[in-house]
Amino acid sequence: MTHALGRLEDLPTDYRDSLTQHHLVPLWPSLRALLPPDLPARATLAVHWSYADIRPLLLKAGELTPIEKAERRVLVLANPGHGLENMKASPAIYLGMQLLLPGEWAPSHRHTPNAVRMIVEGEGAYTTVDGEKCPMGRGDLVLTPTGLWHEHGHDGTEPVIWLDVLDLPLVHYMEASYHLNGERQTVQPGRGDRAWTRAGVVPTAVFARSDKRYPLLRYPWADTRAALLGMAQDQADLDCVQVTYVNPETGGDAQNILGFYALMLRPGQALTLPARSPAQVFHLIEGGVDVAVCGKHFGLAEADTCCTPGYEPVTLTNRSPDQAAFVFIADESPLHRKLGVYEVR
Numbered sequence: 001m002t003h004a005l006g007r008l009e010d011l012p013t014d015y016r017d018s019l020t021q022h023h024l025v026p027l028w029p030s031l032r033a034l035l036p037p038d039l040p041a042r043a044t045l046a047v048h049w050s051y052a053d054i055r056p057l058l059l060k061a062g063e064l065t066p067i068e069k070a071e072r073r074v075l076v077l078a079n080p081g082h083g084l085e086n087m088k089a090s091p092a093i094y095l096g097m098q099l100l101l102p103g104e105w106a107p108s109h110r111h112t113p114n115a116v117r118m119i120v121e122g123e124g125a126y127t128t129v130d131g132e133k134c135p136m137g138r139g140d141l142v143l144t145p146t147g148l149w150h151e152h153g154h155d156g157t158e159p160v161i162w163l164d165v166l167d168l169p170l171v172h173y174m175e176a177s178y179h180l181n182g183e184r185q186t187v188q189p190g191r192g193d194r195a196w197t198r199a200g201v202v203p204t205a206v207f208a209r210s211d212k213r214y215p216l217l218r219y220p221w222a223d224t225r226a227a228l229l230g231m232a233q234d235q236a237d238l239d240c241v242q243v244t245y246v247n248p249e250t251g252g253d254a255q256n257i258l259g260f261y262a263l264m265l266r267p268g269q270a271l272t273l274p275a276r277s278p279a280q281v282f283h284l285i286e287g288g289v290d291v292a293v294c295g296k297h298f299g300l301a302e303a304d305t306c307c308t309p310g311y312e313p314v315t316l317t318n319r320s321p322d323q324a325a326f327v328f329i330a331d332e333s334p335l336h337r338k339l340g341v342y343e344v345r
């Protein structure tokens with residue numbers, strides 16, 4: 001049993017005034033809010049963003065705002081629990097749906113927050129990262145880690161839309177968020193990541209391992225999907241058919257702050273993920289999935305996105321009796337593990 005503590009208004013006004021004058025604050029009136037019993041207070045709400053709602057509004061932005069006036073034409077998926085103006089899905093996750101029209105170019109820059117793009121729709125766009133041209137197809141994951149130059153171009157004929165996932169809220173909170181603009185990059189042939197695309201082997205010229213901090217910048221969906229299908233086929237009794245996007249040189253998470261995963265649900269499968277400390281984002285690449293969390297139910301259609309607060313179990317159900325479903329997940333696990341607060345309940 002936790003007993004009630006003294007309130008601010010219990011203190012004499014002149015005493016409170018003297019504290020304020022000396023830049024002092026009594027702890028006990030705020031102690032329970034800062035350290036609640038058993039479960040942290042979480043502003044993050046479980047929220048569902050339907051792609052059918054986002055898409056027309058994003059295409060309208062393409063008419064209303066030329067790329068030169070936007071640099072990045074993005075609608076931010078903002079969690080009302082954090083206040084829409086704060087533009088965060090969770091304490092550490094920013095989500096944005098970005099539109100690039102044929103012929104447009106989003107100029108080169110680099111910044112301290114880490115970003116990834118999960119491509120939702122369209123063909124012919126590319127992101128040049130650190131001189132490497134990464135084609136963007138549906139379901140591909142393209143990394144633009146902290147400090148690497150990146151720019152987007154589009155040689156196709158239809159609009160291209162992708163989901164940006166950044167650790168911007170955390171880096172901004174740390175007062176470490178800034179960007180630099182650069183010149184258009186020269187694509188450097190032969191600097192590509194193809195050497196890292198086969199599981200279990202890495203390039204070692206004269207027995208030396210690469211010193212690239214981010215060797216693999218593009219994770220093609222065709223490979224990730226094949227890996228999941230292979231796992232499911234090979235291990236028929238495996239409940240959670242899931243892979244993690246990793247740095248192939250270190251085996252660690254692909255980026256430092258947020259974690260990225262792909263999950264396959266067998267036809268009709270219901271899977272309950274345990275309550276874990278980090279907040280999570282679920283983005284449906286393929287199929288139809290129901291999400292149950294915090295007493296809410298979201299019916300995800302393809303390209304829909306939802307976020308869930310930490311410390312809550314999440315049940316995912318594949319609605320189809322005969323088709324597999326594929327979900328992209330982003331979470332705050334690497335951050336929680338580094339800070340030593342990671343928990344599975």
Ligand SMILES: [Fe+2]
Pocket residue numbers: 109110111115144150
């Ligand atoms: Fe960027």
